[in-house]
Amino acid sequence: MKTPFAGHAPPAVPAPPAPAPAPAPAPAKPKTPVRRRGNSLERWEIALIKAMIDHGRWPNDQDILAYFTRPTRSVNHRAIAEIRTKSKHTAVRAATVEELDGFIASWPEIDAETGLSIRGDELLIKAREAMISAVHTFNSAGLTFRAELFIVTAVIAWTYLLHAWFKREGIDYRHTRTQNGEKVVMKTPGGADKYWELAQCLKHDRCPVERGAADNLNFLLELRHEIEHRSTSRIDDTVSAKLQACCINFNDTIKSQFGAQYGLERRLPIALQFVTFSPDQRALLKKASGLPGHIVTRMEGFEQNLTLEQQADPRFAYRVFMVH
Incomplete structure (x- = not known):
C-alpha cells in the first residue's frame, strides 16, 4: 500500500498567455476598372487609312496620323502600323478612290468656332x-x-x-x-x-x-x-x-x-x-x-x-x- 504524499506540492506553473488574435486583414479595396480611353480609330477612319496606304502617296505612318489627330483625341502611330501590316482590322474594307478624294479635299473639316472636327467630334x-x-x-x-x-x-x-x-x-x-x-x-x-x-x-x-x-x-x-x-x-x-x-x-x-x-x-x-x-x-x-x-x-x-x-x-x- 502506497503511503500518501504529505509534502508540499510544487507551485503550479501558470499557462502561457494565449496569443493575441491576429488583426483581421484590411478589406481589399475594390479595384477600379481600367477603362480603355476612346482614342481608337473608327471604322470610317480605318477605311480611309487603308485607302491612303494603297494609294502610295503616304509612305510614312506619321504623315497619315496627322490627318486623324485632333484636340479631343490622340492616336498612337502604332494604330497606323497595325493597319499597314494587316495585324488588325482586316474585315474593314478600304475606302474608294472617290471617298478618299472627298476626304482630302475637305480636310481639315473643322468647326470654325471651336476647332472641333465636324465628323470626328x-x-x-x-x-x-x-x-x-x-x-x-x-x-x-x-x-x-x-x-x-x-x-x-x-x-x-x-x-x-x-x-x-x-x-x-x-x-x-x-x-x-x-x-x-x-x-x-x-x-x-x-x-x-x-x-x-x-x-x-x-x-x-x-x-x-x-x-x-x-x-x-x-x-x-x-x-x-x-x-x-x-x-x-x-x-x-x-x-x-x-x-x-x-x-x-x-x-x-x-x-x-x-x-x-x-x-x-x-x-x-x-x-x-x-x-x-x-x-x-x-x-x-x-x-x-x-x-x-x-x-x-x-x-x-x-x-x-x-x-x-x-x-x-x-x-x-x-x-x-x-x-x-
Whole structure:
C-alpha cells in the first residue's frame, strides 16, 4: 500500500498567455476598372487609312496620323502600323478612290468656332448647338411655351454631351440584351444601334454629372414625361430656377470634361431671360397660374423625395435673390 504524499506540492506553473488574435486583414479595396480611353480609330477612319496606304502617296505612318489627330483625341502611330501590316482590322474594307478624294479635299473639316472636327467630334458639336438652341428658343420673344421647348432641347443637348464623354472614355453606351448566352446590341426599328437615353446615362457608375446636376436633370425628365403625354399650361415662371441651373450645369460640365474653350459664353450669354421669384412667390404661382394638377403633383412629389440639402443645391435650382 502506497503511503500518501504529505509534502508540499510544487507551485503550479501558470499557462502561457494565449496569443493575441491576429488583426483581421484590411478589406481589399475594390479595384477600379481600367477603362480603355476612346482614342481608337473608327471604322470610317480605318477605311480611309487603308485607302491612303494603297494609294502610295503616304509612305510614312506619321504623315497619315496627322490627318486623324485632333484636340479631343490622340492616336498612337502604332494604330497606323497595325493597319499597314494587316495585324488588325482586316474585315474593314478600304475606302474608294472617290471617298478618299472627298476626304482630302475637305480636310481639315473643322468647326470654325471651336476647332472641333465636324465628323470626328460630331457629338460634342451637336451637344453645344442643342443647348445654344435651347437658350435662344427660351429667350426668343413671342413664344408661348418656352419652358417646354427648352426642356426637350436641353435633354437632347445633355444626351449628346454624355454620349461624347462615354465615347471618349471607351464606354459602350448602347443598349444590349442577352441572346443565346451572348450580349447582343439592340436595334431601332430602322436597324440602327440603340443608344442610351439620358436617364440611362445618368445611372452609369462613372457618369461625370454631379449629384445636384443629376437631380436637376431627373426633375426635368419627370416634367418632360408629363409634357409628352399630357397637355400643359404655361410653366415658365414656376420652373425658371431649374431651367437656369440646367443651362449653367451644362456649361460647367462641358468645360470641366472637355476644356474651357468649349464653354457657351464664347457664343452667347448663358443667362436665360427669366423673371425672378422668391420660393413663396413660386408657390403662389403654382396655384394662380392654372397649372394642371398632374404637373403640380409631379413637381411636388419629386422635390419631396430630395433632402433639404439637395433642394438647396444651386445645381438643382439656381435662385437669384433681389436685394432692395
